[in-house]
Structure formats: structure tokens, C-alpha cells
Amino acid sequence: MKGGAGPIIGDNDFTSEPTAFRTQRIDGTIDYDTGYAIAVEAGVYLTPNWRAGLELAYAKMESETLNQGVFAPYRDSLNGDIEAYNVFAETAYEFGPSGVFRPYVKAGVGAVHISLDNVTSSATFLGVADDSDTVFAGRIGAGAALALSERFDLIAEYDFTYGEDAEFEFRFPTFPGTGTAPFEVEVAAHRVLAGIRARF
Secondary structure (H helix, E strand, O other), rough: OOOEEEEEEEEEEEEEEOOOOOOOOOEEEEEEEEEEEEEEEEEEEEOOOOOEEEEEEEEEEEEEEEEOOOOOOEEEEEEEEEEEEEEEEEEEEEEOOOOOOEEEEEEEEEEEEEEEEEEOOOOOOEEEEEOOEEEEEEEEEEEEEEEEOOOEEEEEEEEEEEEEEEEEEEEEOOOOOOEEEEEEEEEEEEEEEEEEOOOO
């Protein structure tokens, strides 16, 4: 079993198709303040080198800027929280399983549930997104474990998660009857985690 925490960094592509009140397609990127992630994993060693596990994780970032260029390059201020709940099945290969220092590589597949908590756009949409979506995703990473005792290891790892585009909607509470503006956001994130692993 392991538990870890660390920063999560994202810079995701953004697309919004034309709507009834906007004829242009909007493409751009969304920037975030550096967020944080926490994760817990339980697993089993299949061989001295191979192990498999199930990870549950939570991540939170604060949206900062929407960069788009319908007519010219433009930076739109965004405000609001983005939360992600992950469930991943992972497998890892450890090098030198009997040593004190054991680097490893890992890969996995799973699901990411993304929730937008009152994300507001100051100019591009003049609306609010309070929506959620669940997508399929894959993950690759690498790390190392340093043995502290027979049962406990100090671990540090990096991984990259990439999934299907998540679909959301902006709504316009100050302009009733104007409908919504659907948009898609690329699901991609980098994590750096440090934590403790216990063997039973």
C-alpha cells in the first residue's frame, strides 16, 4: 500500500463549436495555477520485479487563463476550481528488487471524473461552467523507492496522464433563453508525487 502527494501541472487544449448566437469556432488553451494531487494505492507483487495495483487519487487545480484567437490572440481571465477523481489499474516493473534503491517504470489505464466548480469566463463566454464528465485515460510514469526498513519505503515518482476530451457546457444565467455553449477540454496532466509505501 502507498500514499503520496505532490503538485499537478496542466495546460490543456480547448475547443468550442459554433452556437446559435456565435458563428465562430473557438480554439485555444486553458492555463492553470499549479494544483495538488493526493493518491492511495493498494497492490501485490506478482514476481520479485513485477507488481500490480489499484490507485485512487484526487487532484485540484484553479483555472487561470483561457488563451484563444477568434479574431486576434486574446487572453481571457478564468476563475473557478477544477477537480479530478481518478481510478487507475497500474502495473510496474522494479529494477533490482532486492536493493536499497529500486527505480521502476509503470503504466496503467483507468477513468478520470472531472468536475468544474463555477468556472466563470469574463469575456469569451460571459457565462459559468458548473458541470462534470468522466473519460477513459491512460498513464505512464517512472519513479524510485528507497528502503527505510524491511516494511517501509520512501517513494518519489513522476507520471503523465492522457485521456479522451472531456465535454462541458457554459450557461448564461444573466441571459436567459440564449441556450448553452458546449466545449471540450483536453485531458492531460503531469504529476510529481512523494510518499510512503508499506509492505505487509
